Amino acid sequence: xxxxxxxxxxxxxxxxxxxxxxxxxxxxxxxxxxxxxxxxxxxxxxxxxxxxxxxxxxxxxxxxxxxxxxxxxxxxxxxxxxxxxxxxxxxxxxxxxxxxxxxxxxxxxxxxxxxxxxxxxxxxxxxxxxxxx
Amino acid sequence: xxxxxxxxxxxxxxxxxxxxxxxxxxxxxxxxxxxxxxxxxxxxxxxxxxxxxxxxxxxxxxxxxxxxxxxxxxxxxxxxxxxxxxxxxxxxxxxxxxxxxxxxxxxxxxxxxxxxxxxxxxxxxxxxxxxxxxxxxxxx
Numbered sequence: 001x002x003x004x005x006x007x008x009x010x011x012x013x014x015x016x017x018x019x020x021x022x023x024x025x026x027x028x029x030x031x032x033x034x035x036x037x038x039x040x041x042x043x044x045x046x047x048x049x050x051x052x053x054x055x056x057x058x059x060x061x062x063x064x065x066x067x068x069x070x071x072x073x074x075x076x077x078x079x080x081x082x083x084x085x086x087x088x089x090x091x092x093x094x095x096x097x098x099x100x101x102x103x104x105x106x107x108x109x110x111x112x113x114x115x116x117x118x119x120x121x122x123x124x125x126x127x128x129x130x131x132x133x
Numbered sequence: 134x135x136x137x138x139x140x141x142x143x144x145x146x147x148x149x150x151x152x153x154x155x156x157x158x159x160x161x162x163x164x165x166x167x168x169x170x171x172x173x174x175x176x177x178x179x180x181x182x183x184x185x186x187x188x189x190x191x192x193x194x195x196x197x198x199x200x201x202x203x204x205x206x207x208x209x210x211x212x213x214x215x216x217x218x219x220x221x222x223x224x225x226x227x228x229x230x231x232x233x234x235x236x237x238x239x240x241x242x243x244x245x246x247x248x249x250x251x252x253x254x255x256x257x258x259x260x261x262x263x264x265x266x267x268x269x270x271x272x273x
Contacts (some may be wrong), residue, residue: 017149018147019150038150038153039151040150040182040188041146041149041178041182041185042147042149042150043203043237049168069170070193071153071175071178071224071243073175073178073179073182073242074179074182074241075182077238077240078238078241081233081236081238084233085230085233085234088233094182097251102167102168104244106175109244109245109248109249110227110229110244110245111230113269114230115232115233115236132160133189
């Protein structure tokens with residue numbers, strides 16, 4: 001079941017797919033995608049579509065906030081890796097913010113901590129884009 | 134816990150969350166710490182995802198049964214499915230040091246299973262894939 005809600009005030013687009021909620025907003029030229037719940041084989045397709053839509057629409061700086069993400073599997077990591085590869089090819093970047101310890105452990109186990117820029121808070125992740133620019 | 138807990142679901146990805154809830158309750162009731170529960174959920178989720186995504190290439194997904202037993206500090210999990218024969222232990226390990234350009238996602242699931250569990254074994258018995266995973270107290 002998918003529920004879409006467009007909140008005009010905060011310019012936020014919210015989508016619910018299975019046990020994953022995806023919220024999207026823009027700030028300082030950066031697309032901020034917040035994931036809540038589970039990013040697994042059941043929800044990764046919806047997440048991939050959303051990431052591809054942003055990149056197709058021209059976004060080149062994407063911050064993925066994992067502060068409310070309870071679980072990620074290799075299917076979820078695949079989505080983030082594919083998005084990072086697409087962005088890097090066109091001069092863009094993808095940063096990760098606020099992973100919970102267990103989620104961060106999965107990144108580390110996969111060696112993804114060497115591939116992704118991971119910040120403990122969203123403000124630092126945002127400023128790391130501007131520092132690079 | 135003396136009696137193993139068992140859950141049988143349709144082998145489709147929508148049921149991964151149900152399996153995670155089943156493990157959460159079973160292991161929580163057995164007194165397992167949160168880190169252990171997360172590790173077991175990850176290993177079973179990866180194994181289950183393989184079955185659901187690749188076990189039934191002709192459609193008509195069958196069933197996946199997860200059995201969980203905790204005895205004397207050892208967690209023993211058995212996943213049984215009637216999909217095509219598939220031994221995940223034959224998958225090549227990923228190159229964790231590859232740079233972004235050469236990084237592939239294949240093999241990560243089995244790498245996670247081996248990393249968080251102490252033993253992973255596979256057998257094909259009576260037309261079913263049987264995957265056994267063991268996690269010991271104070272182990273990996």
